[in-house]
């Protein structure tokens with residue numbers, strides 16, 4: 001029996017800054033190359049809570065402050081409960097920049113009122129105001145959770161260090177939620193505490209655009225494997241793909257940024 005997964009893409013027209021739609025394409029292609037069926041549905045203002053429950057994996061991208069506010073006005077009630085229910089049930093997800101800000105308790109934009117978040121991740125995000133410099137540049141970070149590190153390691157011969165590009169004004173401060181990584185280069189969550197992103201059940205939150213997954217294909221494979229395992233109850237064996245181009249790209253960036261690739265072993 002051939003297997004398939006359904007990707008839920010959060011508010012694609014409002015939340016896809018800095019090429020984040022590349023994350024959806026990357027998961028789609030890596031499934032297709034392996035003969036895994038894949039479909040994509042938008043989870044947005046036209047969706048019902050049932051649509052949120054129907055997906056096997058959720059992808060959320062970045063957004064500007066104004067768009068985040070529109071999304072949060074819509075993502076309330078039954079849809080908000082469905083998002084929370086899915087993540088708590090272990091559905092994998094990858095959330096970049098603006099979308100993690102909305103998964104926390106709140107986001108205070110540069111101007112205007114606080115936007116209440118879903119409270120799924122125990123963290124808050126605040127923009128220090130329009131005069132404050134944005135956190136912009138390449139970001140490299142090491143995975144902090146030993147368990148996630150060893151799971152990601154199954155999908156790469158190299159060290160599963162994450163590389164991306166960040167561009168955010170908001171600063172995120174973690175409360176009890178675990179950080180995803182420790183910053184090697186760049187700002188990460190707030191440029192102060194050295195943490196990058198958050199990790200909760202099988203949801204990965206990060207400031208890394210890039211888009212993230214083509215630059216870090218092992219993360220895409222981990223998400224696909226978790227989605228299949230959640231759906232079919234059995235850990236899949238994923239066929240190896242030729243990632244030599246991604247690997248060359250990563251090595252070139254590490255070199256340019258002066259990062260030695262063997263630094264991560266929590």
Ligand code: GLN
Pocket residue numbers: 017018061062063064065068096097098099101127167168169170171
């Ligand atoms: N609006 C958010 C900020 O500036 C997110 C930006 C983004 O998603 N790139 O912090």
